[in-house]
Amino acid sequence: MISMKEVWKKYPNGVMAVNGIDIEIEKGEFVYVVGPSGAGKSTFIKLMYREEKPTRGDILIGGKNLAKIKERQIPLIRRNMGVIFQDFKLLPSLSVYENVAFAMEVIEESKANIRRRVMNVLEIVGLKNKARFYPHEISGGEQQRVSIARAIVNNPSVLIADEPTGNLDPDTSWEIMNILEDINNRGTTIVMATHNKEIVNTIRKRVIAIEGGRIVRDEAKGDYGYEK
Amino acid sequence: MKSRTLVRHVKEGGKNLIRNGWMTFASISAVTVMLLVVGAFLLLIMNVNHFATSLEEDVEVRVFIDLIATEENQDELYSQIESIEGVDSIQFVPKDEGLDSLIASLGEQGDIFETLRDENPLNDVFVVQAENPAETEILANEIVDLPYVDTVEYGRDIFEQLFAATDFVRNVGLALILGLMFTAMFLIANTIKLTIIARKREIQIMKLVGATNGFIRWPFFVEGLLLGVLGAIIPIVILSYSYRSFYGSMGEQTGLDFFTFLTPNPILMQMTGLLLAIGAFVGVWGSMMSVRKFLKI
Known part of the structure; x- marks a missing residue:
């Protein structure tokens, strides 16, 4: 599904963020990416949705090499993956429904398809009754659920999550994790960068630890492994 | 789309x-x-x-033909002007016509010139137009050297x-x-x-x-x-x-x-x-x- 081979990333300011990463992630896996701040986690995640281009090496996702694709092919790659963030990245002027529908408008789906599918994913994340609300009218956890709905609305094969519980209280974080597990059970590969020790140690999944831009640990059903 | x-x-x-x-x-x-x-x-x-x-359409060279020129000489001159490169059209204005328009342009005072009718002092004229108005001057200079040409006139300065x-x-x-x-x-x-x-x-x-x-x-x-x-x-x-x-x-x-x-x-x-x-x-x-x-x- 996802395969990185000898991937290096050096930023224009000289920072070496990723130094030779090799990894294979199978279809349907759920993977935590852990590590101290500034270890290269974020860059690792950004490389996956082609926000950053590797300086060297190959990144294969769904048969496409992200290191070699042309700039104008990036949108097509992104349509096959969902991305969620710590800060949700919702559009404040659009309702919950519109925020999710937006991702389908972009790929020129028909109105009828959009309606059906959006209501469907809102049900999955448990927000069907809040479709008309605006982001500022709902809680942080609900906003994150909207962003998850948006991420999966186009049926991506990979969901990339960059600290999805970073801004949420513990109870809400568990709710989000339940939804992500649910999505994972439906066959979507999930790669999730996190600092949440409790979650990693409770919902046991494969753990990849990154330090100094390298993978220092890769365990199936691993633990968080850091004090904080 | x-x-x-x-x-x-x-x-x-x-x-x-x-x-x-x-x-x-x-x-x-x-x-x-x-x-x-x-x-x-x-x-x-x-x-x-x-x-x-x-x-530009009005820019023309008026070629005054020598008074001694015979009709044959005039025909010869006509074909010589015609053969010059850049000539668009040539129109012959006989001296009688020239006098008519002179008298007409002067109004009542022009009647004085009616007396000249028998001894018309004007020249026969070829009115030549250049294909490219900007080349009028060059054309005029070439024409002035031809035989039986008295003078040429064109509104150089104004134009x-x-x-x-x-x-x-x-x-x-x-x-x-x-x-x-x-x-x-x-x-x-x-x-x-x-x-x-x-x-x-x-x-x-x-x-x-x-x-x-x-x-x-x-x-x-x-x-x-x-x-x-x-x-x-x-x-x-x-x-x-x-x-x-x-x-x-x-x-x-x-x-x-x-x-x-x-x-x-x-x-x-x-x-x-x-x-x-x-x-x-x-x-x-x-x-x-x-x-x-x-x-x-």
């Missing part, structure tokens, strides 16, 4: 105009002022061109000055138009930049969910187009109205009988088309200038 997507883009572009309020107003005003000046100069230039063209003047008006007008176009373009680019900064987050999110650059660019394209076209409306109305009433009060007369103003139809239609085109071009160009930078996210 599907038609519902186009509808979406047009709606979004229109919404942007309203959202940007004052900047939209400022941009449209800039286009309006620019197109007012451009349009006024356009009308001026078109009339000057018309003027110049009718003058040269007039050509210089019309050229000057044309060039100044063009420079002014270009300068104003760039000013308006930058103002529009700035307005759209504001839209984009305000919507930077939205653009970022659009890119994250897989929107192509084309998809993102369209609403801004529409916004620029609307700014330009809306800015063209007021100048078109004002200039059309002014030119019609100016033409109505002046008629075709300018006080110079060889120069007439162009009739409102079709030049007002041409001007309308041109102003709309320039407005649209400036608007679209301005918007594309600012979008290009921001799409490299």
